[in-house]
Amino acid sequence: MGSPDTARPRGSLWARLVDAFHGRDTAAPAPPAVPPAVPFNSLEWRVDPDTETWWHLPPPSPAGMQEVQVCAPDGYDFARLVWKVCEPCRLGLVLKIRVTEPWQRHGYGSRMVRFALRGRDGYAWTTTPQSDDGRAFFPAIAATAGVDLPPGRHVCEHMEARGLKLPGPARPLDPPPQ
């Protein structure tokens, strides 16, 4: 256990930059910090709400990119949501959503989406078409979060402004309710 700052995985920004350079979202899981006898995907070890940490990377400008990450004790961001909203235009856009396999079907996707939806009643949401593995579970997440998340990438000039490719530095986030 450490302070949120020391618990913050080192290299996460670098991994994101590398992924961005390669046009992918494939941050490899860090090696498991457990004895080899414990299966890597052991649910008992991997899915532990008491040790996970939630992070919000706020937008650099009102309509800029923002992100939520949920990290395991080893720093791996096993759940990630990237989105933009524009208040004047009442638009929301989900750019990326990912929950890595052992953590899937535990509600992380819905909780991240609900966090993004907070205070955004009446906004029209769309998703980018290349939401890769997120696309498979968008319908279920949208249903539990109570929002329509159709593809179509409906954006405004504010969300398209240049120079806003990356969200700001991560801040600890109180885990959204189940």
Ligand SMILES: [Zn+2]
């Ligand atoms: Zn706008």
